[in-house]
Amino acid sequence: MDHPNIATIDLNLLRVFDSIFREGNILRAAERLGMSQPAASHALARLRHALKDDLFVRSARGMLPTARAEQLAGPVRQALSYLELGLQSGPFDPATATQRFTIALDNASAVSLSAPILAAVSAAAPLLRLELRPSGTLDIDRMIDEADLDLFIGKARAPLERFASEELFTDDFAVLHRARKTPAEAADTRPLTVEELTARPHLHLSSAGDDTDFLDRWLEEHGARREVRHAVPLLGCEAVLETQDFFIVMRRRMAAALCRRTGLAVSDLPFPAPRLATCLRWHRRLDAQPAHQWLRRTIHAACAEIHPR
Structure with missing residues (x-):
């Protein structure tokens, strides 16, 4: 079986592939990348030719990935994530930063932490954007792996070597x-x-x-x-x-x-109730990324103000 040579593939096509896979729609994928829909369709056609696979098929539910696209999605997302991290590895200035972070929160964290986190981030980094999402139906670890989530905030999850975790506070x-x-x-x-x-x-x-x-x-x-x-x-x-x-x-x-x-x-209950830890969880590839470090410190500080130990 012939395998495509990476030297023959325009890496920009992989950004289009990743965006279509995540959005399930060519128009939304194009808007996400700041390009026109015809340009995105042309890029997809070029990648289909290079990989000799349809990659996506139209359906009533949008652009559905083929088996080959499913195999490619994880490695492509991780590769793009590492490239983005490399480009963002310089000094981080919150006053001028325009990054976007996606954070999933469990119900208790969404109710009690959304307002203080948004207030703390907005005060220090007015141009930075946060997307806070409920975690209930999400595959948290897969989304962290594939860089669809930058952080999870909620109850401690099973420890895995590739993920880091820090306790924010405990609650009864x-x-x-x-x-x-x-x-x-x-x-x-x-x-x-x-x-x-x-x-x-x-x-x-x-x-x-x-x-x-x-x-x-x-x-x-x-x-x-x-x-x-x-x-x-x-x-x-x-x-x-x-x-x-x-x-x-x-x-x-x-x-x-x-x-x-x-x-x-x-x-209060008539007895000392059990305590649950609320933790941050992220991928270890982000450990030393300056913007991510700043975000974690800011969340810790916001929680410390309302949840003194």
């Missing part, structure tokens, strides 16, 4: 609920009792991915049990709690952030 659990009605009730900051915790039905936060079975085990040890009546997503929990008397057990920082923008309240 608290109970989010409808605000108490009278001033005397509102001034009561004591932890909930077993009786209070089990007198009201609970909701399971379906989109958080946190294990709250520790509460059921503790209640069982104390001869009690709670009723978990429904499961609701994070986006719907505020509206439910503002009008109905339920409890939701969630990470404290997320509960506090929801309280600041609603009329909800937070109460």
